[in-house]
Amino acid sequence: MIESPIDPARHAVAALRPYVAPVLRHAGWFGCFLVLAPVIGPRGYGLFMLALSGIAIAEACLAETASQALLNLAAVDERHLSTALVTMIAAGAAASLVLYATTGALGLTLDGPTLADVFRSLAILPLLGALSVAPSAVLRREGRQTPLVAASTAGLAAGGGIAVSLAWAGAGPWSLVAQIIVQRLVECAVLWGMPSKRIGIVWSRRHFAELIGALDWRAFAASGPAVSRFGPCLLVGLTLGPTATGLYMLASRLAEAFADIVLAQEIRLVPRMVVQRACRVLLPAVLASALLTIALLPLFDLRWWGAMFPAQILLLGAIPAGIILARTACGDSASDEPRWQAVQAIGGLAIVALAVSYGLVAVAAASASWATAIAVASLGPLRRQLGANWRAALPHAIRSCGGAAVAACLLFALAGPVGLVLAPVPALCLLTASGWLCYLIIRGEPANAERPRMPFAGKIVAVAPADAGR
Secondary structure, three states, X not given: OOOOOOOOOOXXXXXXXXXXXXXXXXXXXHHHHHHHHHHHHHHHHHHHHHXXXXXXXXXXXXXXXXXXXXXXXXXXXXXXXXXXXXXXXXXXXXXXXXXXXXXXXXXXXXXXXXXXXXXXXXXXXXXXXXXXXXXXXXXXXXXXXXXXXXXXXXXXXXXXXXXHHHHHXXXXXXXXXXXXHHHHHHHHHXXXXXXXXXXXXXXXXXXXXXXXXXXXXHHHHOOHHXXXXXHHHHHHHHHHOHHHHHHHHHHHHHHHHHHHHHOOOOOXXXXXXXXXXXXXXXXXXXXXXXXXXXXHOOOOOHHHHHHHHHHHHHHOOHHHHHHHHHHHHOOOOOOXXXXXXXXXXXXXXXXXXXXXXXXXXXXXHHHHHHHHHHHHHHHHHHHHHHOOHHHHHHHHXXXXXXXXXXXXXXXXXXXXXXXXXXXXXXXXXXXXHHHHHHHHHHHOOOOOOOOOOOOOOOOOOOOOOOOOOX
């Protein structure tokens, strides 16, 4: 029997699978943004985000809550789905009409006719989000993530193509309006072709009561990510104006993309490995924050450089996000997690409201500080959940934090001089290697790491003849 060392690992595809969806989503958005950014500019993006933020929060509160209620049910039949569909159509239409009716007051309050028109055009989004609740809930209950990724990718491709063509024709912020509406329409159309269950249009009082009974803390906290994402943009726009909103949108979106990709891998492992997996975000976060300006120097014009320093601060927020994810991964109390999410979303919005009048850097620092406070509060539950494994994992975590801190000091000190002397690619290579080497020297090798064994090209087995001793 021969074992070849060049045989591919059988688990390689499974290890990369969690990264596919976030990479496709954020890479598609970033590609469209690189084309649209010089044409639309920060103010055009800010007008769009200011109109979208409030509508997106309202849509998430409606659609995500209903979707989680369907997931909470022990068993779902056709009447549950049809009742949810009819209810969501009515609720989504009502929400869209209410948002459309408030457009006049919005235009008078913010003194922006363009903003009012954009807001009026985006008011249809709650209805589109409500239409996708039933099919997406069916797919999520069945554990079919591939159709959800396919729907998101198809919508992003269609919306991005429409936005690029309209932007180069001079449509301005309206190209972004067309992008989001076309994207949601395509996503909804693809989702309705995927479920294996038939979804009719029948309303049942008993099934509606069961759906209402399925509303719990998890359902209400399902809109927390949308509040954390769009709430700060809304506050920045109402206080600092559309241009600041566009800059903060870029900064927060870069940090969100980085955190989603780096923390995408499932970390539900044995307890002693959870802390080590959470520590893996330390060096990437430091590298991304310190080298951001060098990496994006050839890509953006000077109008967008106001977003770079807030983005560097927000990128460091991936470090406390790793601790929070570790607490979630090894947590044994599912009832407490929605409360953690609600506190994180509402508290983050409150601290941004206090800091927004001081500028974008203050908003980014406040958001990162709140995430750090949540991470520090998570250490107590994490220690109780790990039990005896806490002492074994703590030395590795301390060495990793020390290595990341020293690498950060080195990189932030050298990024400016090296970026001025060298071209972007050589500067990135030199600084990345320097930070990585500094981190590895201080961190050392984990105490429980197993050294890999060198595989043999083959095995030779000697078999003695049966009459060898005669």
